[in-house]
Amino acid sequence: MPPFLRLLPEQLINQIAAGEVIERPASALKELVENAIDAGASRIDIALDEGGLAGLSVADNGCGMSKADIELAITRHATSKLAEDDLLAIAHFGFRGEALPSIASVAVVDITSRLEGEAHGWHLHIAHGAQNQAKPAASDIGTMVEVSDLFGSIPARLKFLKTKKTEAAQCLDVVKRLAMACHTIAFHLSDSGRNILNLSAQPDNDVGRQARLAAIIGTSFAREAVPIEAMREDVILHGLAGLPTMNRPTTAQMYLFVNNRPVRDRQILGAVRAGYQDMLPRGRHPIVTLFIDLPTTEVDVNVHPAKAEVRFRDSARVRGLIVGALSSALREAGMQATHEGGAEALRHLSQPSYPSSSNWASGRASGSNIQRPSYGQYSASPSAGMLGSAANFQSPLQASPPPNAAGFLSEASPQARYEAPTEQEELRNFPLGAARAQLHKTYILAETEDGVCLIDQHAAHERLVMERMKEQQLAGQIPSQALLIPEIVELPADQIESLLQLEEALQSLGLYLEGFGEGAVLVREIPALLSDAAIKPLIADVAEELVMLGGSSALEDKLGHVLATMSCHNSVRAGRVLNQEEMNALLRQMEVTPAAGQCNHGRPTFVTLSLAELEKLFGRR
């Protein structure tokens, strides 16, 4: 006998839906907090029990629900948020009407709510989908939802939950992301009675938003990040981009929002990475908060059950905007290196471990590693890259060498190692200050107005050379080498389509290709710089990125890598003795070079220590 079709019972349908939406306490929490935000609350209190494993509750002071609404709320696809029944015009976090019934089907849920103007509130108790009648109850205006015994009815899922600590961290992440998006709402999060997060409501302006971000990610981030502000037609992008030297091993600290909805979208992540191109070390990720605002008709959020992914109508435009805005902002900020380096150094310094006597002696002996500037060379003509001000500062020296010049030329005693000539004072006004000495033939010590800078001469020069090469490359057409035997690269149809759409952009990079029947492209010419590279993997990388991320930087990456290797070989190495003139020239060039804060491999080129930090170090403060 053939099996016959039947409709699944409501309870099972809800459990299936819960399988998509509710996978752990954090996802239940996300749905409830989003409901609270959608209800117009100005304060949301979240209490976790055992990291959410034992239970969680969300209380808001929003609009509340009537008795009928409470009872309807736990029916599937019941929502107040799709006013026009138009899935394209979604202005709320929720719209599917699935969250509450899903949670209710896998947990014990208590909903207490009171509408403004009503004498009392109502309470509804649902245990794993078994619904009772709503009863009158005492309640403040707003809604409180308590969830306990989560997954009590699905033991299988229970087994997949992680430790209390991990689940609590997940919950915290959810709340953080939502709190960043809604800075006008006060959030309070506690776990088993312990305060975890307490965020007060911020005014509805940029200052308020910054304050909220600083409160969540940390003030050092807010201080050192680069503001992003860009707009293309009706897409607006704003947020903060962390300096490349402040990077993390995972994407966890990339906070992305589309129309204020926290998302973890691959396309946007890819665009952010492309924006940070050749400034980050391999496998490291930046810290960013990016808000993308665009008309609701331009974006489809109904792609992913948990709404973590979105689909843009014009994804190329959004990608272009992100990549462009990030890379230009970061390049302008080239002169900043994160304070983290300095702070880190400070931490090491402030835990002094006194060297043993033998080390101490050798330390003194290595005093000769400090390259004293030799004034005898000052009459040499300034190097081409010297800025005007640096050149000016030479003239008085040529006229009258400082009286102690002889001391510098002879083997001076270590105590007399250095004394700043007054002519250098004006150099201190530059961001990287005046070069004072070369340490271990590798680092330049510079004095700035409010502290000191240590510069890695190789890393810094490498970036200068690379940026110059890049500029030259992009200035003209990138030379391409025609292939004697055109290479046929087999690719899936969607990848071919997106490759061919970008034909012109690829040609400007020296890659000429054309369609070759179904399922393949024919490569006619390749960038001359890459003429030794394997073509197939290169094309496959570009095509895959185009489809997955809506844009590709694989080709630029590859070209950049060749340039980086070339510039690495063409730059001043560690171990090369630099005179003061050369050191100052390097500093001045760094100040005007984009992205000079990191070398081509993403390592910092310099660290700064402020005078205040130095004073702290020596107990003067």
Added chain:
Amino acid sequence: MKFAIDRLSLLRPLGHVSSVVERRNTIPILANIVMRAEAGQLSLTATDMEMDIAEQISCSVQQEGACTVPAHLFYDIVRKLPDGAEVEVSVADGNASIKAGRSAFTLPTLPVEDFPAFNISDLPVHFSLTTADMRHQIDTTRFAISNEETRYYLNGIFFHKSDSGALAAVATDGHRLALAQMDMPQGAEAMPEIILPRKAVGELRKLLDDEDGEVSVNLSETRAEFAFGHVRLTSKLIDGSFPDYTRVIPKGNDKILSVDTGLFSAAVDRVSTISSEKSRAVKLSLTNNLLTLSASTPEASSAVEEIEVSYTGEDLDIGFNARYLLEIAQQVEGDVMQLALSDPGSPSLISTPEDDQNLFVLMPMRV
């Protein structure tokens, strides 16, 4: 085993044989060479599993036998011994001792039985050609061998019987192609199409430097053996099919440029001095009997040089990789080279007038 031999007669064969041994090996025995002393002859053999070289020399054998010793170490020792020294090698208790004058060395040995035995498979095709011809075939083409591993079938020289019945050697890296043809030697008519790998080409070419006379070639589909003088080199062949190169040799390129080879390569070399180190682009601008070579960089340096040439076609601008031009010019035989051009996007044919046996195809660059 015990034998004695004059240093000089040992040094050269040892150099030949040990050059096939890789410096770093995961299989220890591959770092060794086999020495076998028999009937007044010393034979040396080494392999890298892809190819092997064996060479025989006469010496005074006092006790017959065989052993293996570390190749590079042994070679370095013999190299540093004084001129005219008599080298005495003997093996006892698993160690080889090498004595010359008042110097004495001891090297560890590995059992000969562990040395990989090449299965001497059937090599059905036999023919021979002069070493000069063999050298010419290799020299004309080897510079164009591809280094790119993914297209492994381009990593060698393709020897085969061409459509016109000649013995053709071809190499290409996808940017340029070199073809050398010679009259088919007797017995080679039925030869299989073979691709001789780059390393074997290099070793073979080195060995040919010292030899005159004939090279006898034995071939199968998978192996090739070259024997001349006292040396025998065998190599596996690349298992792949070489693309149909005849399709990319342009026919009907009607813009013919003839230029003195020496003047041309000197000028290209000068002009390309300033072009960026990786791409090395040089532009050729042709107008009535005048060739203008130029190069420029984004840093605003530029170079121009004019050469008198014979050219009567339409004016034409075309870009090339200078390194490719120079490498081809080096292999062109004769004082005059001829470039048959079509347009800035199509392949050019480079040859010598009146020589249709050797030719080069070069793809232009877009500059």
